[in-house]
Amino acid sequence: MQTGDHVLVKKINKSIVLQTIQSSSPISRAQISKESGLNKATVSALVSDLMEENLVQEIGTGLSSGGRKPVMLYFNQTAGYSIGVDLGVNYILAVLTDLQGNIVEKVEEHLEETSTSFVFSKLTQAIHTLMQKGEESTYGVVGIGVGVPGITDKDGMILFAPNLHWEQVDLKGFLEQEYNIPVVIENEAKAGAHGEKIYGAGKESSDLIYISMGIGIGTGIIINDKLYKGVSGISGEMGHFTIEANGKKCRCGNKGCWELYSSESALLEQAQSLSSVKDMDITLESLIEEAEKGNTEVINLFNRIGEYAGIGLTNVINTFNPEQIIIGNRLSKLQKWLINPIQHVLEQRLLSYYYDSLTISFSHFGIHSCALGSAAFSVEAFFSENKVTVS
Structure with a gap:
């Protein structure tokens, strides 16, 4: 004893x-x-x-x-490395970080389809490239973390990723068998919240909500400095709040979900009807270029997306009364066009008691929050041998 x-x-x-x-x-x-x-x-x-x-x-x-x-x-932050992956609906963003979370190398891949065989192949290519960069250290690559746009359980099984058309996908088992190192699979918004809390815009806040605005909308919740996962590990699916009772049909089976009105996919869909860009290859980047040139149709569309973002955020803030909201992922690139309509809607719809104590921020890392948070999960698992939590 x-x-x-x-x-x-x-x-x-x-x-x-x-x-x-x-x-x-x-x-x-x-x-x-x-x-x-x-x-x-x-x-x-x-x-x-x-x-x-x-x-x-x-x-x-x-x-x-x-x-x-x-x-x-x-x-010695270079004694080992971690790989963090943001697995998007149409992209893979993978980073190699040192043990302090600094990005050493980055790989980006476009995904032309979402079948598991295709995505797994592209994912292993990206990871293999980063593995080679991280092997020349005392501990090598200590783990792989992957953030996915869907519901994951506490064991890392991807239960449902509607925008990928995936159900019951064991990506964790596949990667652990492939690389024989620990793998963490987590919802991408939770990973993004973790990244911002540890390294980014949320370092000083104990209660925050990270809003991942990409092809869909996800949220990561930090309460009392800890990532809140819920009883089954599936908290934070606020992109599927109903904001239009008889609205569009969503892939989740619901109608009028928030992400159908204020996400990258909503933006690109609505941009198709704009006469000023009908002959263009419509992407987020091309729309940003048009807005920078003063295209009023595009600027007005950005404003409308921002208003719907504000409506969804009203529900989030009324529910959690957070200290800080951090907006990240692809639509964080629209910060200068979104911030005013978001704040205007919040001022209209929130009681002053909520709004006066709230900070609205955009991600310090833009599109990198999820990948950095995913890498951090693996670094923490590596250090768990040296760490003891005493409650």
């Missing part, structure tokens, strides 16, 4: 030291002792362990405060 207690205490203390170095490096052993409350001998022993594992390095001496110059320690 004593041995078990000793091992647990050491693991807890090692976790504290590692997290202190990760968040505050460069830092000396004395500073770690002061910040953590651990005695200097314990800190020194645990730092030695972490240096043997190549997770911590000495980088030279710092300024003296009167005695010997302290040796400064640094978290």
